Amino acid sequence: MKSPFVAELQADQTISTFFLVSEKEIRSTRDARPYLRLELADRTGTIEARMWEGFERDAQAVERDAFVKVQARVENYRGKLQLSIDRLRIAKPDEVEAADYQAQPQIDVAALYAKLLEFVAGVANPSLRQLLEAVVQDPQIAPKLKRAPAAKLMHHAYLGGLLDHVVSLCELSRLVAPHYPEVDGDLLLTGVILHDVGKTEELRYDSALGYTSEGQLLGHILIAYEILVKKMDAIPGFPPKLKSLVLHLLASHHGQYEFGSPKLPMFREALLLHYLDDMDSKMGAAKAALASEHGVDEWTEWNSALDRRLLRVEQYLKSEPEKK
Amino acid sequence: MKSPFVAELQADQTISTFFLVSEKEIRSTRDARPYLRLELADRTGTIEARMWEGFERDAQAVERDAFVKVQARVENYRGKLQLSIDRLRIAKPDEVEAADYQAQPQIDVAALYAKLLEFVAGVANPSLRQLLEAVVQDPQIAPKLKRAPAAKLMHHAYLGGLLDHVVSLCELSRLVAPHYPEVDGDLLLTGVILHDVGKTEELRYDSALGYTSEGQLLGHILIAYEILVKKMDAIPGFPPKLKSLVLHLLASHHGQYEFGSPKLPMFREALLLHYLDDMDSKMGAAKAALASEHGVDEWTEWNSALDRRLLRVEQYLKSEPEKK
Amino acid sequence: MKSPFVAELQADQTISTFFLVSEKEIRSTRDARPYLRLELADRTGTIEARMWEGFERDAQAVERDAFVKVQARVENYRGKLQLSIDRLRIAKPDEVEAADYQAQPQIDVAALYAKLLEFVAGVANPSLRQLLEAVVQDPQIAPKLKRAPAAKLMHHAYLGGLLDHVVSLCELSRLVAPHYPEVDGDLLLTGVILHDVGKTEELRYDSALGYTSEGQLLGHILIAYEILVKKMDAIPGFPPKLKSLVLHLLASHHGQYEFGSPKLPMFREALLLHYLDDMDSKMGAAKAALASEHGVDEWTEWNSALDRRLLRVEQYLKSEPEKK
Amino acid sequence: MKSPFVAELQADQTISTFFLVSEKEIRSTRDARPYLRLELADRTGTIEARMWEGFERDAQAVERDAFVKVQARVENYRGKLQLSIDRLRIAKPDEVEAADYQAQPQIDVAALYAKLLEFVAGVANPSLRQLLEAVVQDPQIAPKLKRAPAAKLMHHAYLGGLLDHVVSLCELSRLVAPHYPEVDGDLLLTGVILHDVGKTEELRYDSALGYTSEGQLLGHILIAYEILVKKMDAIPGFPPKLKSLVLHLLASHHGQYEFGSPKLPMFREALLLHYLDDMDSKMGAAKAALASEHGVDEWTEWNSALDRRLLRVEQYLKSEPEKK
Amino acid sequence: MKSPFVAELQADQTISTFFLVSEKEIRSTRDARPYLRLELADRTGTIEARMWEGFERDAQAVERDAFVKVQARVENYRGKLQLSIDRLRIAKPDEVEAADYQAQPQIDVAALYAKLLEFVAGVANPSLRQLLEAVVQDPQIAPKLKRAPAAKLMHHAYLGGLLDHVVSLCELSRLVAPHYPEVDGDLLLTGVILHDVGKTEELRYDSALGYTSEGQLLGHILIAYEILVKKMDAIPGFPPKLKSLVLHLLASHHGQYEFGSPKLPMFREALLLHYLDDMDSKMGAAKAALASEHGVDEWTEWNSALDRRLLRVEQYLKSEPEKK
């Protein structure tokens, strides 16, 4: 087992250990001297590292997703630790154990996935149920569905966050759909379960969270579009017009052009999917903001997902009246 | 009883009967000749009327909310009936029966109001429950709450529509609040029940639907602000910080500055109130659009509340494949 | 052969002839009486029709794309002819000849298509050339490509307009690509030829121009997405990363989110495709605006595609100086 | 003297008289038959006219600013008079007296111009005073300054309106400048007097109000730019940096890019010019809206310059309380 | 008397003295170690302070508005002094004199307040004058009115700034109102004096400038709404429609929805109030920007209230011509 882990580092320590490279960049200082910046990861976290000298030769073979051995000093810069690397080389296969480098979800994804399967099993429309089973039980997709976050920064930005968000939406849909009797609950649930499945490919979450190049080029709506088209075409007798409805649910779920939806929601289930998704995402963002201890007095720090501060209601109700 | 009623009028008929004036306007033609335009109402509907000659003397005393006797010809202009008035005078008090001029809600407002009282009774926080009782049982407010529409055009635009929308939101809140355990259900329900109470004064709905001058000058958020401030101040020991939270729920429920909210929602219950209100309003607008028979093929006509057409899903699924 | 054709109708004429239904709608007048509105077409044009009485029985079987026999009066309303229908029935198969009802492109689509094939043949990259051939020579797609317009209203809004626009862009690309030596001409040409292929399904152009329901639900970018995914997957050894680039070209060609592109152009060829497409579309819109005789003095009438009037330069240069 | 004048026309009258052509357009009906639309003017007003038949030959020589003899019927279409022309020809020079065709300002432009000269005379900075004199006393510019409106539709849209607005702003400046002691009153007044001088060329106001082609191509800011550059260059020793300041005042006075200012106000006098100009324009628009008798109850009709209705305060204060 | 004061601190000094806490925050470094950040104040200024170790016990009782004794080192970080705290405790009541901790306005607020009373006394309308007296002489409000700033950052951001801005606007109103004879000067002045009175509660200005929690939740428009409603209701016979006008003046004074006004100005006095307020605020912001010595060459530094740099006109006129 490697030692020390990122979470164990102390300022002013000198270390010699292994990491996974999660980002690599050559930068130059303003007086035009190049240096190497890396983001290094293990299962306990990530840390920034810089190498100022002699990296040209060593850094050649170093790419994202490579394992490296690093000799470095831990420095505290403005309350944040970073590494100043002295020596760097590619690790040999027998020097690393993969398990040391992959963080594990902190929530019970197995339980969430079981709930998801229950929701799928409850869909009455056979075409839609077949489609849902084909996606969530796909051996390529299922493991990613159990691990992917829902975003890098905005909401549910943690391992398993995607599944957490989707199951939350399933539960909401089961509550809200009966309130609008004209709404087709099966169609809504199909939208809920499938609308973000493209995030399994849009994001990187093997080590640090980020976006894949395909994710940046196409986005999760289009990535899911291909997946769903193929799954529906593979189901004998899937009604072509139902296919158009499912694809519209996917395409319109961001609700507005400026948020990357190429179409606006145009029927009841698409409207409802958008509103529930937006509501649950923002409630998730609010939960994360309020869970952090940062902030001023009874307010959280500025939250960029919501573009505002939030009030801690309980703390506010208990506080003294303010002086002007 | 008056005869004929608006709903009974036929093109090319000549009539002599009574109406309530719901709008009065002097217009001039482009060659600068003035004429009188009225909107006339009874309990079955409204009709436009024009008087081209001799109205200067007769129209003097005619104002909005006056009862008038009219001698006129019914004309069909592009498929729409309107009156061309020959003679006009103020009706005498004993010539009219008020009941003939006031439309009645087409939904069961008594049942809805009873449901509302139940929701109020279920609030555990005594300050909030006292506030809710003080508002919804106020003898000035209660009758208006049973009659007011939720809007002139956008959603729930019918007598009783406000109550319909509020009770719908109460039910939604009871379903959704437990899904977010950190949410204070009492606070949310308080926001739900009170957020639109200003519409009882913002809108006119005694005869035709419209806006009052106070409604145009201040809007329903500010009108309710005064009502709620006074009700809370009248409750002994109402916590001042709780008062600020209730007022914030009211002030922020439109969710964005450009929709007339002077503040953005800044705590969980305010966020949730905004999302649920927005969702239920749009679902109401969609329901009305789909209920109308107007439209082209399987699409509704252009809907200005949603700024799009909506698809009639069932009709679409049954339709033939299209030719290109 | 049917008689008279739409183009031959005269005001005040009474006719008894056949048409293709290109739009059907039930409307109601404001006094709540329903009537039937049709758009009727033959190969010479379209005309609005209304049926005020007795249509309930007759109109049952009448749907878009049906052939009907109509007995009607031609009326001139504000300088525009329309039909007032007295009797209406579905035509029998042997009463109509399809050729009478389908307008023909007014430009030489065969020549344009030949040019297109030449451009395809000039592509050096074998994967891209195979893709292009697979699309433009697909027996389902080719005939539509020769007939579809590029839009209903905005630019190149005529039969064959899509092909006209695409070939114009091919020529532009051949001129402009060498000006930017780093640009991969094959990749650019691939984007040019394929970016609008979804319009063959987004639009209806069998009789009158319009949008299909699938077109409204998904739009031409997503429709083409499915086509291209399948064509590329069907080519053995098509490089997966090249596939992502082609799909990005398609997805980003509108250049901005608010114009329905779910992604912004992120590499040189995608930028160039967007700029050339935008330029050629607007030049096409300008050409159409200037070709019309409508307008005031030396200015065209207001053009909604460009949101402005255009100056007729030659007429302006020859005009007299104006008085203030 | 001609007879009848536009202001004297009556519906159903047949007339044979002379007009000035203030707009000419060939339009086609939707069934593709061309017709002639004219706007005809004399000193009492303008009227729309249409000629449906036989105009091809007669209309050849008819252009904007031509005098024509017209034989026509006066028709009332929806409360608006228009002419249906039977015969049309160019008038002979001795058939018309110019004075019959040019409306006269309804305000005392001589008195306003005298006030303007006083303001100019009060400027202490010799360079700026020379510039102002050179512009307002220019024999080409002065007569136009006494006649031009400030806009076609938005504010001060009447003959002499430009001068009215400028003198109003001079008075405001004299009041407000001393309130901000750091403000250079001479520089501000220079901006006030010169900022809209380009409107003398941007607008047409010889007969009906409209825009010149140069006005549409360049706008009044750029038109004035040329005038001011030349006037300043013609003054010996005009300081070059002062010239830049004067040009900036002109260029930035609309205050924002989207209102056509290529620069934002960047010093005190430029800020103040923008705010005063905006305020006076909107107060002018409000005055015009409230002066019209149109509207509903105590509200004006929708005002497009202000994008809202305005309340008639006095009428509102006297009105009865409204029923809901 | 305490020593040293904030204004006397020197880098590298070690101090042991008292401060008022104006902001308290627990932050964590990125390696998850918590630390304490305080903003400390006395009457001469504020200074940032950090405590890295041992604060958990000491900081418990430390809240905003507490007096503390601090043992610390003064450090210079990038040209800015801050404290690194070694020891911290709550001060005993007899250790501090309140006068040492409250900054005093640098302008003559007594004279400004006297001017304000004069303006109030000049109002002819008895209802409005009673309202104004009731507000500005309210013993709760008057002292705050003499101390509050007009903003934290944007304009008039200094003690007494609110009164300075209001009196400036009163003077402007007295100058400008007569220029528009239809304007009711009393109504305008009422708007001017009352429109920002909510800022006395929206802002904190006892020690450092900031926003109260109520200010963030409701904003100064709504805070003033409650004050004015109550004051008007307390005046016997205050006309209800006049009350609506006063409340509209308040509600609409920001002029646009996106600046937090829930209503647009809808009558002359409301329009004028908005334009004068906007103008005076921006002139105030310009004055502050030009008074600072910061900037590049003859330009101020970037000003966030105006979103631009401003030119120093005098310095520009005297500067040499530039080289390109």
Next chain:
Amino acid sequence: MKSPFVAELQADQTISTFFLVSEKEIRSTRDARPYLRLELADRTGTIEARMWEGFERDAQAVERDAFVKVQARVENYRGKLQLSIDRLRIAKPDEVEAADYQAQPQIDVAALYAKLLEFVAGVANPSLRQLLEAVVQDPQIAPKLKRAPAAKLMHHAYLGGLLDHVVSLCELSRLVAPHYPEVDGDLLLTGVILHDVGKTEELRYDSALGYTSEGQLLGHILIAYEILVKKMDAIPGFPPKLKSLVLHLLASHHGQYEFGSPKLPMFREALLLHYLDDMDSKMGAAKAALASEHGVDEWTEWNSALDRRLLRVEQYLKSEPEKK
């Protein structure tokens, strides 16, 4: 020859040498102590400098464009060199050689200028050719045209960049104009060559790149407006309407109000000029972004001209598939 040059500086060196001042600013630290910030330049680059003590006396005579002698220490702050000045004085004329302080374009501007003359010579319309010759061969303008950049930051931001961009556009125009046969190639080329000529005065490029005060006050469109007006007026018989067209080309070339164009393009050549200019600017920005080595994996760093990252296509096509 001076020594060392900016490009030769090393951290921790002590130097005593000469520089050109390209920016001067007095700043104060937050504890209110003033210091001097300079940007110093020679022909090899620029460097930031700070003087903390004793500058009040020495800095008096130091202004932008002055030559100074500096005694200083070179410091490395976060990978960027800057000077900490100990002593400072104005250089004597015989101490400096101008050639040491002026950077030289890195592209062959003589060749580009020769190409430009060829394009001018190819214009058939004699008025336009005369205009072009008068501008590009003007002895005041020509040397600046050979040196000016096209922007400070956005695109072609290097010495000679303006000429590079203009010649690139000339070549594009020669390719594209024949594709639209209705386009007047001479008019288009005139717009291309003249549209940015105001940048020769808007920007400073004698030492470091920046904006002149005139450039900030008026912008390059208005600066060129004056130049072109005068050049056209100086050509006998230049048609006035052609002058309006040329000025419109200039005024509208940014294409939208929010980018500082006071008019939208209103004829074909103006539309085309805008689209080509926009395309070439963005392709230039993309080229610069891709030429830099900065970035993450196969993406460039964030590019502010394009507001996105760009993909390095070749590197992407060669990269390994990513892990999620």
